[in-house]
Amino acid sequence: MEATISSGPDPILWLATDTCALGPYRADLVETYWRWEQDPALLVGYGRQSPESLEARTEGMNHQLRGENIRFTIYDRTSGKPVPAGVATLLPDHAVRTAEYIVMIDPQARGRGLGTQATRLTLDYAFHITNLRMVWLKVLAPNTPAIRAYERAGFRDAGLLRNAGYWLGQVCDERIMDTLAEEFTGHSLVQP
Template structure:
């Protein structure tokens, strides 16, 4: 089941039957560096964590690559909402083989579209390590703007680095929206 999408990718449900696939992606050293996590996680711990994630208040999507003709799970996007102020933190994880093809930018745009038009959030924000220039560019293309810097808040390849705070506001969202055309007039 795909909820919203475009010609390149779609968002669908976060699925318990994909826990081993999600876990494999999360063990990629490039992802560990980007998240600032220093160690791998066991499949058993990940499976246990999945149970809590499926019951939680966070909004999670499986990202599907549609370029091969049939949907291929290729990543996860997550919104960690603060409902009291209608904002959410954004997190994305892409499979190693899905990176560098524009899928992350498109999945981020779809997630923002969902956040602003279905969840009615007013702002979505994220943190990205400053040396992750590809990530920063992808977030900018998706509609995020730099809001500030947390100096020396992270590590990149064993070196202290800054974290960049970026945000996207519903009032600035220029689309294109795949949600709005689906709504009745």
């Protein structure tokens, strides 16, 4: 499904490469985010068993916009004009300078490396702007495409939660993956 964007000025982009960018989380995109979240593959990947109404999602958006979590709209820039293509979220624990990472990619934008690029940009922001020392995530063990994307972005295995999730109606393990600030290598768009 094509993302719906209001006509007007180009979106604000905080960190960008030629093909991917991160910008602010946007209330005007609540229906677009909601449509992505209802995709059956995403419901399976998150281990959720039921969809959510647009009304409930809109209420949730209002709460999210006031919260302390760091949320980005991911933009696909391959066509030249930035098109919303996902959401990246950091759930920080400021007391210990760590955060859980969650990403959601538009079903039509998957499989082209956008998730890996967005994850690298989010880590760049996390380590060089938010000054986190570690970022971690949970992923269902059967979700091998996501695991490969996280590994390419710099995450590595940190543990296993046995029988903690569901995949296609079956109990499965959840893998814990993490990455440290000192392990963030390669080009940074924040640091010169």
